[in-house]
Amino acid sequence: MIEAIGLTKRYGRTVAVDDLSFTVQPGRVTGFLGPNGAGKSTTMRMILGLDRPTAGRVLIDGKPYAELNRPLRTVGALLDAKWVHPNRSARAHLRWLAKSNGLPDKRVDAVLEAVGLTQVAGKNAGGFSLGMSQRLGIAAALLGDPKVLLFDEPVNGLDPEGILWIRTFMQNLAAEGRTVLVSSHLLSEMALTASELVVIGRGKLITQSSTAEFIDRSTGNSVLVRSPQLFKLGPLLVDKGFTVRDGADGALSVSGATSDQIGDIAAANGVVLHELSPQRGSLEEAFMQLTGDAVEYHAEIGK
Amino acid sequence: MTLLAVERIKLFSTRSPYWCSALALILGVGLTAIIAGTTENGQMSIGLTQFGSSQLALAVVLVMSALAVTTEYRFSTIRATFLAVPNRISALVAKTVVVAFIAGVLGEIIAFGSWALAKVMSPTSDLAINTGAEWRHVAGVGLLFGIGAILAMAVGILVRQTAGAVAILLVWNMLLEGLIGIIPKVGVKIQAWLPFQNANHFLALGGADAAEQPGAGIDFKLSQWGSLAYFAGIAVALLVVALIVAKRRDA
Helix, strand or coil: CCEEEEEEEEEEEEEEEEEEEEEEECEEEEEEEECCCCCHHCCCCCCCHCCCCCCCEEEEECCCCCHCCHHHEEEEEEECCCCCCCCEEEHHECCCCHCCCCCCHHHHHHHHCCCCCHCCCCCEHCCCHHHHHHHHHHHHHHCCCCCCCEEEEECCCCHHHHHHCCCCCHHHHHHCEEEEEEECCCHHHHHHHHEEEEEECCCEEEEEEHHHHHHHHHHCCCEECCCHHHHHHHHHHCEEEEEEEEHHHEEEECCCHHHHHHHHHHHCCCCCCEEEEEEEECCHHHHHHHHHHCCCCCCCCCC | CHHHHHHHHHCCCCHHHHHHHHHHHHHHHHHHHHHHHCCCCCCHHHHHCCHCCCCCCCCHHHHHHHHHHHHHCCCCCCHHHHHCCCCCCHHHHHHHHHHHHHHHHHHHHHHHHHHHHHHHCCCHHHHCCCCCCHHHHHHHHHHHHHHHHHHHHHHHHCCHHHHHHHHHHHHHHHHHHHHHHCCCCCCEEEHHEEEHHHHHHHHCCCCCCCCCCCCCCCCCCCCCCHHHHHHHHHHHHHHHHHHHHHCHHHH
């Protein structure tokens, strides 16, 4: 479990992370979501003890990172796949990491196997493609068989196959009961990967909730209804307390109701339905709406 | 011990220490070869065998040692190191010990290699190492390299980038300390307290070659071993500052 309490990081007058508190539970993938520059990476560096918080603290299973004994056995992290010496082989990179935390060399072979890099283990990491570097970074994170895993934008720049591989990999790790925190600036990606979300903007916590709840809440559900008997159905829905508006092509747009409820009402009153479809705003729209005020570097769109 | 093994793996799994060691060896022994080759047979002395090691090869070792740290910052492997070993001071001390040890061994190899080569090239010269001063002049090179490595790594930790650290070390060692002697009256007095001048003083043989040795003409206040201790003290003090800075700042 990861626990951030009032985490704050200032660089001079710029506040990168502002009084951020959240928890990350084991057994599920938690998405760490926010626009670019929201403070996701800074927060992750503070979790890992690389950056010193200006105020507040962050605990991993109740302890600050610096107090963990042989930390790679507790926490695995992939912050940047390029944190390798380009002229050092993949195996040598993992070997020194393993040695530093008293892990046997056979763990090195095991993680190379797990990420599918056994064939190129003797090659210099500098010659790796982005996808291969990313796999090496994940191998390093898995080295100590840790209970807690952190990934910073792991799918950035990957091809669809690589994205699918990482997504499945993270879900499997969580299914094994581990704590998995994954950052991203793409809600659509997180909707597929994470079951829990911590959303931040400009260093501040916007919300922490389950992904489904976040999407439902932020996209504002409505249901499109088409029927030759709308004159009859409309007032019935209004009586039930739903908001009814005229949609396109003479259809009705009903908000506050599920399609099930509307269907039941129609059947009970003998109304013929031609279409009954839940409408969902795009995830991006919802995300923009929520974090719109919290984007650090604005660009005016279409003005 | 684990951390020493870690740093050893890191150092020897990249190419730069091999290249730097080879370069130091070639330059150090090579200069002695040129000196021995151009000195009349029978005129070669122990005082002439260590110019290559104590001046030229030392500069290469300073660069090698700084690189051991700055490349870690350059490729952010220092962050991977601090993730694996959150106690930054032990991680950096382990690295310093490994690099300083290698530099010391390299220094001995180059010093005795230069001496042996001079002996082969100039068989009639008196190159026997008899006195304590002569032993110090040859075997002391390793100590100088080890301490120099500590100083260079301290600069590397503080500056964090290769170009800056290398520039500082080379200008300091090869130019600045010598040029200060040009300042009238006080220059020589200041030089008596500069680290690399004291390093030279430690090696100085005295006797007939005194005027040709580096550091000649400076009125040192310390004994020769005192000068070595002074050089070591400055290197360690700089390292302590570097470690404190590295512990406090964001990686």
